[in-house]
Amino acid sequence: MKYFHFPFFVLFVFFLGCNILPFQKKENNQDMLLAALGILANASDWVWDLPPGFPVPIVPSENPMSKAKVELGRHLFNEKILSGNETMSCGSCHIQSLAFADGKDFPAGITNVSHPRNSQHLSNVAYMPRLTWSNPKMTSLEIQARAPMFGESPIELGLSSNVFLDKLKAKSIYQSLFTNAFGNADTAVNEQNVRFAIASFQRSMISGNSRYDQYTFRNNKSALTASEIRGLNIFNGEVAECFHCHGGFNFTDTSFHGGATEEFFYHSNGIHTDAYYAGLPSNKRGLFDLTGVASDTGKFRAPSLRNIGVTYPYMHDGSFMCADANNPDKAAGAAAGKTKVDCARDALTQVVDHYRSGGQAHTAKDVTLIRAFTITDSQRNDMVNFLLALTDDEFLTNPKFASPF
Ligand code: HEC
Ligand code: HEC
Incomplete structure (x- = not known):
């Protein structure tokens, strides 16, 4: 609609319908009218129903x-x-x-x-x-x-x-x-x-109605537990450094920021060594596959951590997963009383342990951000609890996004 002044556009559509504009051929008439009406109806009917805090x-x-x-x-x-x-x-x-x-x-x-x-x-x-x-x-x-x-x-x-x-x-x-x-x-x-x-x-x-969102953007200070709040603070602190790559409302540094500015970054978070990548085929080495630049080996976009509690296995190659892999709440998992949340907890504990240890020796790794740091096991568990509070159940069940079949 940018190029049309609204009342003139309505008039134009009306004339199209009357078949009195000079360029109109009779046989195209119906189609064009339908198309124009389509555009007219469509351009005005979308309303973003955005969660607080979302651009x-x-x-x-x-x-x-x-x-x-x-x-x-x-x-x-x-x-x-x-x-x-x-x-x-x-x-x-x-x-x-x-x-x-x-x-x-x-x-x-x-x-x-x-x-x-x-x-x-x-x-x-x-x-x-x-x-x-x-x-x-x-x-x-x-x-x-x-x-x-x-x-x-x-x-x-x-x-x-x-x-x-x-x-x-x-x-x-x-x-x-x-x-x-x-x-x-x-x-x-x-x-x-x-x-x-x-x-x-x-x-x-x-997706913007996790308990984290309720706590942060909807002023519901009881939405997070004390442990989750401690985890949030460690996530956003200079010891663990997570927020540098997973910051902002969408928990990633690759994002549209305030209006039209776009930023995108690729990082190695040190999950594998140089030797490991060297042994992989050339469609599995990250940004390097596209650029051919050696220092891009093992670099990936930092994923948005939203709904991280249900998106395991973690990392581009599923490096971090719970023991009872694909069906945590079936078979062995169920027998052991395990649920999907238990699976996510297991796998996320491995992820935070990975970062806590500083990861593998890897040339492309950003060593100022991915380096060993000291937190207690209890603080690590706080971080895992915080990550699990990023699940937005409304999003996972909203009929607007469900299959119509
Ligand atoms: C230097 C940037 C950087 C920092 C700092 C960083 N990450 Fe990451 N993170 C990444 C990248 C890149 C990936 C994807 C790597 C891959 O797939 O090989 C990732 C993946 C993840 C994943 C898995 C996401 C998924 O969808 O598979 C989790 C969870 C995660 N990071 C949590 C954290 C936490 C917690 C911290 C702080 C302790 C942290 N990250 C610090 C860059 C970073
Ligand atoms: C066989 C499984 C499979 C099917 C089918 C599939 N995808 Fe995917 N999708 C993936 C994988 C794997 C990735 C990661 C791709 C990569 O990194 O190269 C992905 C990535 C994406 C992304 C990027 C998300 C992001 O955060 O950047 C979008 C968007 C997407 N898929 C949409 C679609 C759409 C639309 C279709 C149907 C036309 C589709 N996918 C069909 C497996 C699939």
Whole structure:
């Protein structure tokens, strides 16, 4: 709507409908009217319902938010027609109850070949100026969606042609969903609009009602326990240094900051040695895979720690996990009375122990921030308790983000 003065735009749409503008050809008339009405309806109906403390996300001007696009995107995100053999969707590796991560170290796509890194959670992905673990070319959700849809190395959804568009057109629900979002369904069902709608849906996935948020932004001073508050203070202090890389409302230093400023960084947090990375194939060495610069080996974007209590296993390769791996509350885990929270607690205890020890000797490691520090085991447990208070149950169960199928 930036380029149109609102009353004139309404008039313009009206004239379009009357078929009296000079450029109008009769046969295009209906389509254009529908499209214009679509734009008019859409441009004004999106209201960000943001938690206190959250800035307004930056949205690319070519893909403004609308309720109809988000609703179409919610369907497409969970639509198995979006995979080569109709067995998987985005939602197969991004599961709402796990904050849209999937609990695996290396998830596999439709050909059952493992991805070199693990599935990232998607809480507040609208605020990420660079996407994925370590690919600086992934500058928008619109661009990123191409990788799982069409990527060949690794194969995720394994689409190799536009046949999926014909299948979408043939499924009746998509007629009205595409028409509402983009105008006439015949022309609106195209590859770009599929990605745009999915991007809009993902931008709507805002998570900001954890007990930490209630304590910090909603002035509910009883929302955190004394132990969690101690943990928060250690997290934000100069002994543990966590906040340097996991700071701000989204717990990462890669973020849009106040308006249009974007910042993105890649770090090594010292989980592996140089020798370890040297032995890995060239799609598993972090930022180095993209830049070829030796000092970028083992560097990754600091993940947002929101909902960290459900996004295990931790790190790009799932290095830190509880003993009873994939099903903590089933089988052995259940027999031992273990729950998912126990699993997260085990794995997060390993993570904090990793940082406390200073990590592995690794050339790319930022040794001013990743170096041994002294806290007691009880203080370490306080930090783990604090991290577990970042879980936003409302986000994990909100029907707005659930699969419609
Ligand atoms: C086979 C499992 C799988 C499927 C299917 C899948 N993803 Fe992912 N997703 C991943 C993995 C693994 C990563 C990390 C990618 C990397 O670092 O290279 C990821 C990363 C992402 C990210 C980056 C998040 C961030 O914080 O930067 C987004 C966004 C995303 N996926 C969206 C999608 C969408 C949209 C689809 C469907 C079109 C999809 N994914 C399908 C596994 C999957
Ligand atoms: C120098 C920057 C830096 C500092 C300081 C830092 N981290 Fe990290 N953190 C990272 C990076 C980078 C990763 C991802 C590394 C990877 O996947 O290989 C990460 C990953 C994590 C993860 C796993 C997240 C996930 O989704 O898998 C947790 C939990 C975590 N850090 C907690 C902490 C805590 C607690 C502290 C303070 C004791 C801390 N970090 C200090 C950069 C940092």
